[in-house]
Amino acid sequence: MKKLLFQLDTDACPSTFDAVVAHDGGADHLIPLAGVTPESCGPAVEGVIYTRGPAHKKNSALFVGGSDLAEGEALLAAVRRHFHGGFRVSVMLDSNGANTTAAAAVALMLAEYGEGDDTPLAGQSAVVLAGTGPVGQRIAGLLGRAGAAVRLSSRAPGRAKAAAERVAKRFEAPCEPVAVSDKTSLAGALAGSRIAVATGAAGVRLLPEAVWRERGALEVLADPGTTPPSGIEGLEPFDRGEVRHGKRTYGGLAIGSLKLRLHRACIARLFERNDQVLDVEEIYALARTLVA
Numbered sequence: 059m060k061k062l063l064f065q066l067d068t069d070a071c072p073s074t075f076d077a078v079v080a081h082d083g084g085a086d087h088l089i090p091l092a093g094v095t096p097e098s099c100g101p102a103v104e105g106v107i108y109t110r111g112p113a114h115k116k117n118s119a120l121f122v123g124g125s126d127l128a129e130g131e132a133l134l135a136a137v138r139r140h141f142h143g144g145f146r147v148s149v150m151l152d153s154n155g156a157n158t159t160a161a162a163a164v165a166l167m168l169a170e171y172g173e174g175d176d177t178p179l180a181g182q183s184a185v186v187l188a189g190t191g192p193v194g195q196r197i198a199g200l201l202g203r204a205g206a207a208v209r210l211s212s213r214a215p216g217r218a219k220a221a222a223e224r225v226a227k228r229f230e231a232p233c234e235p236v237a238v239s240d241k242t243s244l245a246g247a248l249a250g251s252r253i254a255v256a257t258g259a260a261g262v263r264l265l266p267e268a269v270w271r272e273r274g275a276l277e278v279l280a281d282p283g284t285t286p287p288s289g290i291e292g293l294e295p296f297d298r299g300e301v302r303h304g305k306r307t308y309g310g311l312a313i314g315s316l317k318l319r320l321h322r323a324c325i326a327r328l329f330e331r332n333d334q335v336l337d338v339e340e341i342y343a344l345a346r347t348l349v350a
Contacts, residue, residue, distance in 0.1 A: 059110075059114050059117045060086040060087055060117065061084060061085050061086045061087070061117050061118075061119075061329045062085070062086065062087050062089065062106075062117065062118050062119070063080050063085035063087070063088050063089070063119050063120075063121055063325065063328070064089045064091065064102065064106055064118070064119070064120050064121070065077065065080065065088055065089065065090040065091060065121045065123060066091055066094040066099060066102065066120060066121065066122050066123070066133060066137070067090060067091065067092055067093075067094060067123045067124045068093070068094060068095070068122075068123070068124030068125070068126055068129040068130060068133060068153065069092065069093070069124045069125050069126075070092055070093050071092060072090035072091070072092050072123070073123050073124070073125075075155070076121065076123045076152070077090060079318065079321045079322055079325065080121065080325055082322050082325075083321065083322035083323070083324070083325025083326050084322075084325055084326045084329060085119075085325060085329075094133060095129075095133065096132050096133050096135070096136030097136075099133060099136050099137055099140075100136075100140060103120070103137050103140040103141075104140060106118050106120065106147055107140065107141065107145040107146055107147055108145060112144055115144070115146075115147055115332035116147075116148070116329055116330065116331050116332040117329060118147045118332075119147050119148045119149065119150070119328035119329060119332075120137060120147060120148070120149040120150070121149070121150050121152070121325075121328075122134045122137065122149065122150065122151045122152070122153065123152055123153055124153050124154070125153065125154050126153060126154070127153040127154050127156050127192035127195075127196075129153065130151055130152075130153030130154075131151065131153075134149065134151045134335075134337070137149055138335065144332075146332060146333055147332045148327075148328040148329070148330075148331060148332055148333065148334035148335070148336070149328075149334075149335055149336070150324055150325070150328055150335075150336040150341075151336065151337050151338075152321065152324075152341075153192065154192045154193070155193075155317065155321075156192035156193045156195075156196050156338075157196060157336075157337065157338040157341045158317045158320050158321045158324065158341055158345075159193050159196075159282055159313065159314075159317050160193050160196030160197045160199075160200055160338065160342075161196075161200065161317075161320060161338060161341045161342040161344075161345040162282075162313050162314075162316040162317040162320050162345055163193075163197055163255065163280050163282050163308065163313045164197055164200040164201060164204070164342065164345075165316070165342065165345035165346050165348070165349050166280070166298065166299075166308050166312065166313060166316060166349060167253060167255075167278050167280050167306075167308060168204060168346075169299075169346075169349045169350075170299075176203075176204075176205075177203075177204055177205030178204055178205065179201065179204040179205040179206035179252070179253075180205035180206075181205070182205070182206050182207070182252045182253070183206060183207045183208075183209070183250050183251045183252055183253075183275075184198075184201045184206040184207070184208050184209070184251055184252060184253035184254070184255070185208070185209040185210075185211065185236075185247050185248060185251045185253070185254050185255070186198045186201070186208065186209070186210050186211065186255050186257055187211050187238065187247070187254065187255065187256045187257065187258060187264045187265060187289070188211060188212060188213075188238075188256065188257055188258030188259070188262070188264055188289070189210040189211060189212070189218075189221060189255075189257050190210070190212045190217045190218065190220075190221040191257060191258075193257050193282060194210065194221070194255075194257035194258075195210075195221055195224060195225050195228075196338050197255055197257060198210045198221075198222075198225045198229075198233055199225045199228055199229035199231065199233075199338070200229075200338065200342055201253065201255075202225065202226075202229050202231030202232065202233055203229050203231050203339075206252075206253065207232065207234070208225075208231070208232070208233050208234065209233075209234045209235075209236045209247055209251070210222045210225060210233050210234070210235055210236070211235075211236045211237070211238040211247050212235075212237065212238070213237065213238060213239050214237070215235070215237040218235035218236060218237055219235040221235070222234060222235035223235075241269075244265070244269065245269070248269070248270070248273055248276070250275050251273075251275060251276060252275060252276065252277050252278065253276075253277070253278045253279075253280075254270065254276055254278070254279050254280075254290070255279075255280045255281070255282075256280075256281045256282075256283065256288075256289030256290045257282060257283075257289070258283070258289050260283055260284075260285035261283075261285045261286065261287060262289060263287050263288070263289065263291060264289045264290065265279075265289065265290045265291065266291050267290075267291040267292035267303075268291075270290065270292070270303075270305070271292070271302075271303035271305075276305050277305055277306065278305065278306050278307075278308075279293060279302075279305055279306070279307045279308070280307070280308040280313065281293050281308070281309060281310055282310050282313045282314070283310045284310035284311060284314060288309070288310070290307075292307075293307045293308075293309050294307075294309050295309040295310050295311035295312070296309055296311050296312050297309035297312055298312035316345065316348065316349065319348055320341065320344060320345050320348060323344055323348065324336050324341055324344060327344065
């Protein structure tokens, strides 16, 4: 029986990136649906859950995508409200690639720490620079779940506060907002941090090499971005644990390579059973197995 993946995209034009990875991950056929909302998703979901019999439902699955993570989260919640009893299929959320990118970045950073420990960063501090976007918020949440005391920065104090509150609520982990607009406030955000991650807009330099190389407490630096100049100066795109000035570094192409492997692995997993929900926690758990 053919493996069918229905792409519920909140944008007017469904993501071609997600389409390619869907096929590479094992879907035989991809059916992209554009502009899907929580209010309009019902017929599409019901058409999937009420067709194939119990033994074959695992061969149908749903992928929630689009560029807006908040819209994707609302759509996922609406999709799940249509499930009942055995009338359900597996579903994955990866709007803006936020879940797979964040999971890949954190899994790489923590690969050498806390094997089998749910809170390997207990008592440690981490900062997510320009972390108000979807990837930054997911990374902050995963680091918080790993036990870190997380600071999330923005140039605008209000944006930092709103994003930190969303992270704290979603991940049930404290998240401290900090405003970073100059060298002094940057130094304050970095104070005592063991991990620093840059998640700002493409091509925006957030952390000069001259600043981070002198920070003795810093042990790990990561920048998921791939557009030059890098968010953290001195990192190379293919860095995967390279030691620079005594710190381990992770670049955008190394993170992106794992993100692609992870995305494909998630698609394959959707077709193993018909009762799975792959949100950031489940995707991160899979990421950790890929780097173990």
